[in-house]
Amino acid sequence: MALQAVDNLLQKARKASDEDIEKLCNNILETFDVPEKSAECTNLLRQLFFILQSSEHPTGISKKLLANLITSVGSMSEKNTKHCLLCQRIVKEVMPLEAEDVSELLQPEAGSSGTKNLIPLYIAQGKRFGCIKPVLSSAIRWLSSQSYDFESQRQGFVFLVAVSILHSSSLNTDYIQTTSEQISQWLLNASVQQAPNPYTINPFRKDQTNVVNEVDGTPSQNFFTLLNIGQYYTEDQLMNIYSFSMLYKWLYHCHQHQTSTDDQIPVYSKVFGNLSSKTVDYCFRVLDQCERKVKVGSDSDLQTACLYEAVCILDLICTIDGGHIPRVHQEIKRLYSRIYQDTTYFPVIIQILQFFLNHSGAVVHDPQETYNNVFTDILMNSYGDQGLMFDLICFIRKNLETLCYKTSVLSTFFPNIFKILAWHPRTFLGEFIDILPALMTPSTSLEIFHTLLDLPCMTAALEVKEKSPDSLSNTSVSTSTNTPTTSIDAYQMALYRPLFIFITRIEGGHGDTINRLKSLHSVLDDLKKSARVLVTSQTVPVLLRVWFEEILENGGQEFAIQLLPVLLERSDLLYPITEFVKDVKRIISENLVKIMKKYKSIITSQYGEISDFLISTSNIVNRENFYTNLVWCVGEFCSVQHSELCTADLIAKYYGLLEAVTYETSGILVASNNSSDITPKTLSCLISALAKLATRCQDLIPRAILCLTKVAKQHIDNTEDPEGGEILVTRCQELINILKLPNFASMILNPSQEIETGRWHRDNTCLPIILRSTHRYLVTDG
Amino acid sequence: MVYAFLINTIVPGTPRLIYYDIYGQDGVADESRDITGDVLKSIRKAQIQLVSERVHSEYQFRRAISGRSVEEDVLRVSNDDTLPEFEVGFFRLGMGEIFNRERYVVWLGAGYTAFSVVCEISENRLLAESVLRLLIRYLQEHVRVLTQPSETGLRSERVGVVLNTFLPSGNLLFLNHRLIRQLEKEVDNQIKA
Numbered sequence: 001m002a003l004q005a006v007d008n009l010l011q012k013a014r015k016a017s018d019e020d021i022e023k024l025c026n027n028i029l030e031t032f033d034v035p036e037k038s039a040e041c042t043n044l045l046r047q048l049f050f051i052l053q054s055s056e057h058p059t060g061i062s063k064k065l066l067a068n069l070i071t072s073v074g075s076m077s078e079k080n081t082k083h084c085l086l087c088q089r090i091v092k093e094v095m096p097l098e099a100e101d102v103s104e105l106l107q108p109e110a111g112s113s114g115t116k117n118l119i120p121l122y123i124a125q126g127k128r129f130g131c132i133k134p135v136l137s138s139a140i141r142w143l144s145s146q147s148y149d150f151e152s153q154r155q156g157f158v159f160l161v162a163v164s165i166l167h168s169s170s171l172n173t174d175y176i177q178t179t180s181e182q183i184s185q186w187l188l189n190a191s192v193q194q195a196p197n198p199y200t201i202n203p204f205r206k207d208q209t210n211v212v213n214e215v216d217g218t219p220s221q222n223f224f225t226l227l228n229i230g231q232y233y234t235e236d237q238l239m240n241i242y243s244f245s246m247l248y249k250w251l252y253h254c255h256q257h258q259t260s261t262d263d264q265i266p267v268y269s270k271v272f273g274n275l276s277s278k279t280v281d282y283c284f285r286v287l288d289q290c291e292r293k294v295k296v297g298s299d300s301d302l303q304t305a306c307l308y309e310a311v312c313i314l315d316l317i318c319t320i321d322g323g324h325i326p327r328v329h330q331e332i333k334r335l336y337s338r339i340y341q342d343t344t345y346f347p348v349i350i351q352i353l354q355f356f357l358n359h360s361g362a363v364v365h366d367p368q369e370t371y372n373n374v375f376t377d378i379l380m381n382s383y384g385d386q387g388l389m390f391d392l393i394c395f396i397r398k399n400l401e402t403l404c405y406k407t408s409v410l411s412t413f414f415p416n417i418f419k420i421l422a423w424h425p426r427t428f429l430g431e432f433i434d435i436l437p438a439l440m441t442p443s444t445s446l447e448i449f450h451t452l453l454d455l456p457c458m459t460a461a462l463e464v465k466e467k468s469p470d471s472l473s474n475t476s477v478s479t480s481t482n483t484p485t486t487s488i489d490a491y492q493m494a495l496y497r498p499l500f501i502f503i504t505r506i507e508g509g510h511g512d513t514i515n516r517l518k519s520l521h522s523v524l525d526d527l528k529k530s531a532r533v534l535v536t537s538q539t540v541p542v543l544l545r546v547w548f549e550e551i552l553e554n555g556g557q558e559f560a561i562q563l564l565p566v567l568l569e570r571s572d573l574l575y576p577i578t579e580f581v582k583d584v585k586r587i588i589s590e591n592l593v594k595i596m597k598k599y600k601s602i603i604t605s606q607y608g609e610i611s612d613f614l615i616s617t618s619n620i621v622n623r624e625n626f627y628t629n630l631v632w633c634v635g636e637f638c639s640v641q642h643s644e645l646c647t648a649d650l651i652a653k654y655y656g657l658l659e660a661v662t663y664e665t666s667g668i669l670v671a672s673n674n675s676s677d678i679t680p681k682t683l684s685c686l687i688s689a690l691a692k693l694a695t696r697c698q699d700l701i702p703r704a705i706l707c708l709t710k711v712a713k714q715h716i717d718n719t720e721d722p723e724g725g726e727i728l729v730t731r732c733q734e735l736i737n738i739l740k741l742p743n744f745a746s747m748i749l750n751p752s753q754e755i756e757t758g759r760w761h762r763d764n765t766c767l768p769i770i771l772r773s774t775h776r777y778l779v780t781d782g
Numbered sequence: 783m784v785y786a787f788l789i790n791t792i793v794p795g796t797p798r799l800i801y802y803d804i805y806g807q808d809g810v811a812d813e814s815r816d817i818t819g820d821v822l823k824s825i826r827k828a829q830i831q832l833v834s835e836r837v838h839s840e841y842q843f844r845r846a847i848s849g850r851s852v853e854e855d856v857l858r859v860s861n862d863d864t865l866p867e868f869e870v871g872f873f874r875l876g877m878g879e880i881f882n883r884e885r886y887v888v889w890l891g892a893g894y895t896a897f898s899v900v901c902e903i904s905e906n907r908l909l910a911e912s913v914l915r916l917l918i919r920y921l922q923e924h925v926r927v928l929t930q931p932s933e934t935g936l937r938s939e940r941v942g943v944v945l946n947t948f949l950p951s952g953n954l955l956f957l958n959h960r961l962i963r964q965l966e967k968e969v970d971n972q973i974k975a
Contacts (some may be wrong), residue, residue: 003793003798003894003931003932005930005931005932006791006798006800006931006932006935007798008932009932009935009936010798042939045939046936046937046938046939047936049938050935050936050938053799053801053935053938056827058819058820058823058824058827059823078971078972078975079975080975081943081945081946081972081975082939082940082942082972082973082975083939085939085943085946086939086942087941088942089803089938089942090806092803092804094823095819095821097819097823098819100856119951120805120951123805123807123951126807128815158783158950158953161783161953162783162805162806162951164905165783165806165902166806166807199967208904214929215958219839226956226958227958228958229958229959229960230960231960232960232964233961233964235813241955241956241957241961242955244956245909245953245954245955245956246783246953248904249783249904249905252904253904257905298959298962299958299959300959301908301912302912302957302959303911304908305906305908305909305956307904308907308908308909309906309909309956312906314834334944335930347907347908363785386870386871386872387870387872387907387908389910390872390874390907391907392874393874394874394886400851426839426840427840427871427872427873429877430874430875430876431874452947461868530847531843531846535843578942604872646905667951716817763953
């Protein structure tokens with residue numbers, strides 16, 4: 001099998017020892033530059049490269065070979081390209097070179113024609129032991145004088161753009177000015193004649209000098225651009241194409257550098273000289289050329305990519321020099337109205353939206369219609385296109401602040417935006433972690449909470465929509481009320497269609513969730529093993545954590561009060577994927593405690609909600625952790641200490657409620673033969689809460705002691721679960737003993753808040769000391 | 783200028799790097815003299831490996847959702863003359879995630895192998911995809927990269943010629959159909975030379 005061969009080769013290469021490599025280097029040296037041994041030499045070079053590239057540890061080669069290789073790279077010509085490129089790759093593999101080697105082998109020589117061929121090596125060496133500075137001045141010289149050959153100019157330009165991307169701080173204003181001037185030249189002054197065929201030499205035939213064509217085949221009547229078609233291209237035309245291809249990067253990185261270093265008001269528009277206006281001219285011509293119908297199919301992709309690039313460049317030009325905005329804005333608006341419904345151009349439309357977002361303010365244009373187009377139609381129809389969604393996610397991330405504070409796009413269209421994650425859960429989780437807090441506002445947070453919990457359903461519903469035959473998805477739905485056998489059947493039934501429509505809705509704000517969530521979960525049951533649904537379900541816990549963090553940070557008490565019933569409901573209303581349910585329940589239970597800890601008075605103010613939930617022992621089933629955490633919160637926070645509204649009466653009510661539940665669960669535990677959904681943990685938590693409440697309302701103490709005694713009796717000879725029984729009995733006994741000393745009990749079961757500030761072992765009244773003295777009392781009494 | 787181009791295997795298990803070329807640099811570490819060249823080389827390799835692992839994971843997900851088996855998938859590339867349909871993907875690498883600066887990856891995959899370019903954020907996504915397609919087309923023509931991936935690492939001089947022509951020093955160029963033909967001939971001549 002093909003891959004076995006890959007593995008074998010890699011293993012062999014990785015086994016190569018330093019001696020092997022040395023030997024190989026020597027063999028190469030013996031054959032290097034020996035014409036009759038060139039095939040052998042190539043073969044050895046290939047081997048060396050393969051070993052270097054596959055080795056897991058950095059490997060060096062002999063200095064002599066390195067010198068030979070570098071010389072060879074410098075001598076590259078049309079005849080030996082293949083060989084020299086291989087040498088170049090080997091050298092790059094052992095780069096960056098150390099100081100000594102750089103000074104001996106890689107110093108640019110002014111005027112040497114070899115220097116231009118070494119440009120890739122200088123870029124790879126970077127700023128280490130510096131060849132950037134001397135090469136920069138050479139590169140500028142090559143660019144600014146017409147007397148240098150095409151290859152020098154090309155390499156010089158490549159080097160300057162690389163420096164702008166990787167080491168922009170090395171570029172000074174002069175360099176930027178000179179290069180920009182030269183780019184303007186290349187952009188607007190390329191010849192319009194086609195180059196002759198370089199592969200036919202026919203001295204008798206007169207070379208036809210035809211002008212280049214437009215993409216539709218008509219002869220060009222304007223200046224040359226990359227969208228002009230010729231049989232062959234001249235060198236200056238190639239430089240024109242290079243210039244446009246690298247223009248955005250040049251402007252972008254130079255501009256970034258300038259704005260990050262200059263404190264002054266934009267002088268940076270000047271450093272590009274007339275490049276800005278020439279760029280606008282060139283881009284306008286490209287926009288124009290993109291309206292022509294292509295003769296050769298593959299060029300239409302090129303047109304789209306060019307439009308995308310041109311809009312990005314124009315956007316940047318308007319940022320650099322606001323003077324261009326009116327003219328450019330008009331042109332971009334025209335472009336938008338031409339292409340806004342055309343699927344092929346959707347990527348361009350996102351760039352146009354970026355342009356509008358940046359510059360519409362300057363010309364009093366409201367781009368709301370474009371926002372709507374992008375965040376409703378385009379998103380709804382193309383969420384499956386990962387490239388487009390990548391652009392959209394990048395757009396959202398980049399403009400998060402503007403979108404969040406200056407538009408209502410995020411809070412309106414968040415259900416649609418979540419489709420991106422629901423369809424590409426493996427790819428965009430990181431981005432959603434970043435943008436989630438910006439989607440959350442006081443009015444959307446709850447709906448987002450539901451959306452997150454039902455994200456796997458959204459994925460499943462989208463899959464159903466994808467799989468449903470087109471003809472059926474839009475036309476009439478059946479009114480049958482039979483139970484559907486598959487999710488696709490359900491999608492075609494009037495009874496269930498609204499559920500699908502809701503879960504894949506575009507806008508938020510039409511109700512946080514639906515009553516028939518359970519039936520939605522059940523009709524989507526056949527998709528819970530789908531790979532995409534499973535991966536989506538794995539993203540939910542991560543995002544839920546982010547959601548809760550945001551709520552704990554900025555949610556406020558009012559919101560926490562609204563959230564409580566939702567937590568009570570949703571802690572057991574989840575799409576049934578085992579791992580997902582387990583994770584989500586854990587997160588909800590943990591965060592319930594965090595929220596109650598932050599807003600302790602909720603226990604007092606929301607008695608109705610909480611008691612309704614706690615009274616029913618059926619709520620323990622499937623969410624014991626959540627239930628016990630809530631019981632713990634009641635025991636802990638139902639106190640005057642945390643809310644002035646907390647009365648003895650309320651404590652007694654909570655006590656009565658928990659006592660009833662305690663008797664009930666205790667009974668269930670004893671009778672259940674170890675098979676109930678309730679564990680001793682719940683009961684233990686309940687009796688602790690009872691004891692805590694009793695200390696705050698001392699009339700309750702005798703009642704609590706009685707209750708604890710009864711529970712202990714019930715479990716003393718629990719033969720089904722002796723271990724659990726024993727723990728419960730011990731726990732009851734401890735609490736009874738503590739409650740017998742009401743003053744100590746109040747200290748121990750209601751420790752002051754300083755317990756959290758860490759004065760534990762430093763204070764005479766601290767809990768460990770009290771416990772120790774209580775213990776001593778009990779031991780001597782007992 | 784893209785940061786790197788790489789080819790790796792995408793069958794289940796650890797992805798193997800078949801070929802890579804790095805054009806860019808990755809931030810301050812490259813300039814610091816406290817870090818030796820060898821350490822930099824190791825970091826560089828590890829980063830490329832991490833990119834290939836992420837591409838591998840994205841591809842496995844695609845394979846899982848399309849419900850295709852590895853065998854079926856490999857069959858798609860068994861015909862030497864026509865290019866298979868590729869899975870295409872894009873993902874962002876935040877600052878510090880793998881590289882010191884924010885970058886993104888465009889990848890195409892089918893059968894045994896995936897091809898990726900690691901782009902600077904100033905790069906044109908559509909162009910990156912179409913150049914990547916061109917590279918695959920000519921790599922298949924000259925080194926049979928899809929059908930005999932093991933040859934690719936060994937016939938590196940041909941890979942070098944294709945890359946140097948269609949991705950010169952890592953630069954993505956806008957190429958119309960005629961210019962592609964012109965470059966195609968240059969590649970043929972250089973490989974024959």
